[in-house]
Amino acid sequence: xxxxxxxxxxxxxxxxVPVLLDxxxxxxxxxxxxxxxxxxxxxxxxxxxxxxxxxxxIAIDRDPAAIAGGRALVAGAAGRLTLAxxxxxxxxxxxxxxxxxxxxxxVLDIGVSSMQLDQAERGFSFMRDGPLDMRMGRDxxxxxxxxxxxxxxxLTRIIGILGEExxxxxxxxxxxxxREEKPLSRTAELAALIERAIGRRPTDxxxxxxxxxxxxxxxxxxxxxxxxxxxAAAERIxxxxxxxxxxxxxxxxxxxxxxxxADRSRERAGGSRHAPEAIVPPAxxxxxxKGVRAPGGAEIAAxxxxxxxxxxxxxxxxxxxxxxxxxxxxxxxxxLNGARA
Numbered sequence: 001x002x003x004x005x006x007x008x009x010x011x012x013x014x015x016x017v018p019v020l021l022d023x024x025x026x027x028x029x030x031x032x033x034x035x036x037x038x039x040x041x042x043x044x045x046x047x048x049x050x051x052x053x054x055x056x057x058i059a060i061d062r063d064p065a066a067i068a069g070g071r072a073l074v075a076g077a078a079g080r081l082t083l084a085x086x087x088x089x090x091x092x093x094x095x096x097x098x099x100x101x102x103x104x105x106x107v108l109d110i111g112v113s114s115m116q117l118d119q120a121e122r123g124f125s126f127m128r129d130g131p132l133d134m135r136m137g138r139d140x141x142x143x144x145x146x147x148x149x150x151x152x153x154x155l156t157r158i159i160g161i162l163g164e165e166x167x168x169x170x171x172x173x174x175x176x177x178x179r180e181e182k183p184l185s186r187t188a189e190l191a192a193l194i195e196r197a198i199g200r201r202p203t204d205x206x207x208x209x210x211x212x213x214x215x216x217x218x219x220x221x222x223x224x225x226x227x228x229x230x231x232a233a234a235e236r237i238x239x240x241x242x243x244x245x246x247x248x249x250x251x252x253x254x255x256x257x258x259x260x261x262a263d264r265s266r267e268r269a270g271g272s273r274h275a276p277e278a279i280v281p282p283a284x285x286x287x288x289x290k291g292v293r294a295p296g297g298a299e300i301a302a303x304x305x306x307x308x309x310x311x312x313x314x315x316x317x318x319x320x321x322x323x324x325x326x327x328x329x330x331x332x333x334x335x336l337n338g339a340r341a
Contacts, residue, residue, distance in 0.1 A: 018045025019306040020247055023293045024107055027245040027313035030055035034104035037095060037237070039088030039230060042066055044073050046107050047081065056080045058095055058103070060088050062137040087137075089229035092237035102239035109247045110227055110257075126191035126209040132184060134217045143216040147190065148183045152176050154334070161332050162224075162252065163215030167198045171212055187213075214250070224331045227253060231260045232324040235284055238316040244285065245313045252330070254292070257312050259329040261285055264322070265314060282319035289313065 018024075024046060030036050032054030038047045041059035043066070050057050051073075059081060061067055067085045074081050084094045088108060095103055132144035150158065152172055160168030174197035175184065184190050191209040198208050218224060234244050248254040264285040293311040300307045327333065 017303045017306075018049070019109065019303065019309045020293065020295055020299070020311050021045065021049055023311050024245045024247065025049055025053070027288055027311065028105040028107060028243050030105060035095075035100055036105040036107065037088075037091050037103050037234075038107050039091055039234075040107075040109040041070060041083070042109070044070050046109065048073065050105075050107075051077055051080060055104070056082075058082045058084065058091075058098055058100065060084050060086055060091060060094055062087050064138065087226060087230075089226045089233055091230065092233045095237050100237075103237055103242060104239060105243045105245070106234040106238060107245045107247075108227075108230055108234070110223070110249065110253045126187050126207060126213050129186055129188035132187055132190060134213075134220045136221045141220065143220050144183065144185050146216060146219060147175050148179050157334055158219050159212050159215045161215070161334065162218045163211035163213075164251070165211035165215065168212075170197050173197075218252070219334065224252060224256060225326055227256050228260065228324060228326040228329050228331050231257065231329075232321070235264065235316070235321045240316060240318045242316040243288070243313065244316065245311060247309055247311050249308050249310075254310050254312075255330045258292075261287060261312055261314050263328070281322060282317070284317055284319045284321060285314035286317060287314050 028036060028050070030050045030053040034055040036050050036055050036057050038050065038057055038059045041047055041061040042063075044059070047057045047059045047070075057077075057080065059070065061070075061083075062085065064085055067083050070081075070083050074083055082098050084098065086094050091106065095101075132142060132147065134143040146158070147155070155172040155175060156168045159165045159171050165171060171194055174193055175190075178184060178193055184193070191207070191213070194209040194212050195207070200208050231244075231246070238244060246257045248257055265283050265287045266280055267283050268280065293313075295303075295306040295309055
C-alpha cells in the first residue's frame with residue numbers, strides 16, 4: 001500500500017498525511033473512556049488523531065523503527081498510549097497482555113508505509129536504489145532470498161498472483177537467467193532487469209517493475225494471510241458495538257476485506273424453489289454505510305498516494321466469533337506442496 005502511516009499532525013514527520021483520516025474518525029467515533037487498537041501504527045497518524053478525541057490507544061507495528069519513532073508520542077499521551085511491537089494478526093493477544101479483554105474500535109491501514117517506501121535502505125521502492133530487502137519486521141527471508149532461490153514456477157506464480165502481472169513468466173525467466181550469472185541484491189538492479197524484460201513505452205502509466213515489487217513485498221511479509229488473520233482477531237477482540245475500519249490500497253487487499261465483511265454481515269444465504277435456503281451463522285458485523293468510501297479530489301490532489309485508498313467499516317454484533325478460512329476470503333495459496341505460504 002502506498003500512503004499510509006504518514007502524518008503532519010502531532011506524532012509524525014512533517015509532510016506525511018494519514019489517508020482518509022476524517023472518514024476513519026467518522027467510522028470509529030472515538031471518545032474519552034474508549035480503547036482503540038491502531039493495528040498499523042507507522043508514523044502515528046491515526047493514533048494521534050484518536051488520542052486527540054480523548055480515547056486510549058493500543059498501537060501495534062511489526063517495524064521496530066516505527067515503535068522507536070513513537071516513544072515521544074507515548075511520553076505526551078499521559079498514559080493513554082500503549083506501543084507494542086508485533087503483528088496485527090495477534091492484536092487480541094496483544095490487547096489482553098496489555099490488560100484489555102475487549103476494545104471499542106480497531107483501525108487497520110494495510111500494506112507498506114510511506115516512511116518505508118521513502119527509506120532506500122529498506123529496499124521497498126524501485127525509485128531509490130537500496131538492498132533488495134522489503135521486510136517490514138526485519139526478520140525472515142528478504143526479497144533477495146526469494147528472487148535468488150525460488151523455483152521458476154513458484155516465482156512466476158508469486159509475481160502473477162500477488163503482483164497481478166500479466167507478463168509474470170517473462171519477468172521470472174529474466175530473473176532466473178540473471179541470477180545464474182550472479183545473485184540479485186539491489187532494487188535498482190532488479191528494476192532495470194524487469195524493464196529490459198518487458199519493455200517500457202513513454203505512455204505507460206506505471207513503471208514496469210511496479211507489480212513485481214508489489215508481489216515480492218506482499219510475499220516476503222505474508223501480507224494477505226496477515227490481513228485475513230487480523231480481521232478474525234478484530235472480530236474476537238471487539239466489544240459489542242465496537243467499530244472496525246479497514247483502509248486498503250489495492251484489489252487483493254480490498255477483496256479480502258470485502259469478502260470477509262460480506263460473509264460476517266450476511267443474515268440470509270438465499271435459496272430457490274429448487275433448493276431450500278441454507279442456514280447461516282448469526283452475523284458478527286453490521287456494515288457501516290453502503291460499499292466503500294474513497295478519497296475526494298482535494299485529498300488526492302494534496303496526497304497523490306491516497307488515490308487508490310478504500311475504506312470499509314462495520315460494527316460488531318453480539319454473535320460469537322467464527323473460525324477463519326483464509327481461502328474463502330481470497331487469500332491465495334502460493335505453496336506448490338499445498339501448505340499455506
